[in-house]
Amino acid sequence: GEDVEQSLFLSVREGDSSVINCTYTDSSSTYLYWYKQEPGAGLQLLTYIFSNMDMKQDQRLTVLLNKKDKHLSLRIADTQTGDSAIYFCAAASGTYKYIFGTGTRLKVLA
């Protein structure tokens, strides 16, 4: 079946940039999403990118999409301690069912 993969952990120092990577298998994915989950809470939609785009920037967040390699990344500039959370990548192919990655736990060191 279709799959979305992420590394499990990332640790960065406060003020540095964080880059969270994701690979997906469904080449028909039309939208790709990044969600943030804080401890004990639901998921919050951070940003999304349509498959005909290469890049999308939204304040401190930059999403890069390499459709040929089916690779998605989320860059967080000037990472703060409040950015510590689990980040999920998700892929949708025009249906109501999304495929979520396992999540990357970002730890920001002061």
Place this chain on the structure above:
Amino acid sequence: DGGITQSPKYLFRKEGQNVTLSCEQNLNHDAMYWYRQDPGQGLRLIYYSQIVNDFQKGDIAEGYSVSREKKESFPLTVTSAQKNPTAFYLCASSIDSNYGYTFGSGTRLTVV
């Protein structure tokens, strides 16, 4: 403010009991979903509903049941047939398939 509400936040179930998790939204979204989250496994789809009075099984529907009698409500029942129900359950809704989900704050179910 519009949103999606899950209750209760914490739920304890004895072996052999059925329990029902509530999910209510006032976003006027047509589609609603239930996901289960286990550590290191991401989110797995239990059931989803695209419209009132209709729902489909997701990837791990065994031991669960749902109903969609109203647009605003999509309760999930965890039956005694679910062998390992301890998990964090997330409800979500969406206006269509492209603009992302809105999630509730989750219900943590523990079997005691």
